[in-house]
Amino acid sequence: MHSPPASFAPASVAIVTGGESGIGRATAISLGKARVPVVLTYFQDVDAAQDVVARIESAGGRAAAIQADVGREDAVERLFACAEDRFGPVDLLVNSAGRNMTGVMIADMPLDQFDGLIRADLYGPFLTCRRLVRGLSAQPDRRGGRIVNISSIHEQAPRAGGVDYDAAKGGLAQLTRTLALELAPQRIAVNGVAPGMILTPMNQSALDHPEERHRKEAAIPWGRAGTAEDVANLVLFLLSLAADYITGTTVTIDGALSLTIAQGA
Numbered sequence: 584m585h586s587p588p589a590s591f592a593p594a595s596v597a598i599v600t601g602g603e604s605g606i607g608r609a610t611a612i613s614l615g616k617a618r619v620p621v622v623l624t625y626f627q628d629v630d631a632a633q634d635v636v637a638r639i640e641s642a643g644g645r646a647a648a649i650q651a652d653v654g655r656e657d658a659v660e661r662l663f664a665c666a667e668d669r670f671g672p673v674d675l676l677v678n679s680a681g682r683n684m685t686g687v688m689i690a691d692m693p694l695d696q697f698d699g700l701i702r703a704d705l706y707g708p709f710l711t712c713r714r715l716v717r718g719l720s721a722q723p724d725r726r727g728g729r730i731v732n733i734s735s736i737h738e739q740a741p742r743a744g745g746v747d748y749d750a751a752k753g754g755l756a757q758l759t760r761t762l763a764l765e766l767a768p769q770r771i772a773v774n775g776v777a778p779g780m781i782l783t784p785m786n787q788s789a790l791d792h793p794e795e796r797h798r799k800e801a802a803i804p805w806g807r808a809g810t811a812e813d814v815a816n817l818v819l820f821l822l823s824l825a826a827d828y829i830t831g832t833t834v835t836i837d838g839a840l841s842l843t844i845a846q847g848a
């Protein structure tokens with residue numbers, strides 16, 4: 584069964600961070616195919632980013648790729664200026680860029696590692712959300728917008744070896760909720776999406792090793808890991824007109840994995 588295509592506010596323009604890979608890539612492609620002009624950021628892989636742009640353009644959409652470290656204020660300013668210059672004011676934002684946890688316990692974690700992850704996963708959304716709000720506030724028609732922050736089930740469920748990641752995603756949950764409250768009068772909706780195990784390069788080891796993948800999938804009540812497209816479908820809904828009045832919440836997408844805590848012993 585095909586669902587009807589999502590519709591978006593007229594003249595919408597989207598920025599998707601981390602758009603060269605995984606969830607950001609799938610989201611950028613879906614938005615582009617839905618005819619929303621999209622600017623995706625890439626960190627290192629220009630070829631992957633150009634491939635996303637080519638896929639969108641060959642489907643009749645419009646897209647551009649810009650290199651940006653989202654944890655840097657100057658890079659985020661440049662990103663939005665380029666996007667506005669190319670397509671107009673940005674009213675849709677998906678923060679997907681992020682680093683993963685490494686399993687390093689606190690005693691062995693260098694400050695640089697903690698700092699780098701917090702910069703990518705928490706400073707990044709702060710900087711992009713702030714710039715989106717400033718950009719929209721400068722518009723004479725003061726139209727609303729939509730922000731989706733890609734969090735994780737680890738925003739609530741901690742895992743040993745992830746003090747940097749868990750702290751960043753926990754902070755992101757509160758950033759999302761606080762901004763929803765602040766920005767409701769401007770009709771800018773702010774929501775989070777908390778994935779469980781999704782088969783992207785962030786889970787490269789499960790992609791490379793079928794035994795590991797099957798072992799991990801056996802722990803997921805739904806019986807499989809999610810795909811980047813599963814998450815992109817949810818993100819597109821939250822960005823669409825159909826999601827009007829949803830703000831300040833985080834939607835979990837994990838095949839019920841996070842509900843298995845405290846089962847058994």
Ligand SMILES: NC(=O)c1ccc[n+]([C@@H]2O[C@H](COP(=O)([O-])OP(=O)(O)OC[C@H]3O[C@@H](n4cnc5c(N)ncnc54)[C@H](O)[C@@H]3O)[C@@H](O)[C@H]2O)c1
Pocket residue numbers: 600601602603604605606607624625626627651652653654678679680681682683702703733734735736777778779780781782783784785786
């Ligand atoms: N894959 C999963 O199982 C899973 C689960 C829960 C949450 N998430 C979250 O989903 C988001 C997307 O992850 P993914 O699975 O698509 O992984 P991914 O590794 O495919 O994509 C992450 C992207 O972020 C980029 N990035 C990292 N640091 C950056 C920085 N400082 N500036 C700009 N870009 C940067 C990387 O280059 C990469 O393109 C992340 O925030 C991640 O925490 C993923």
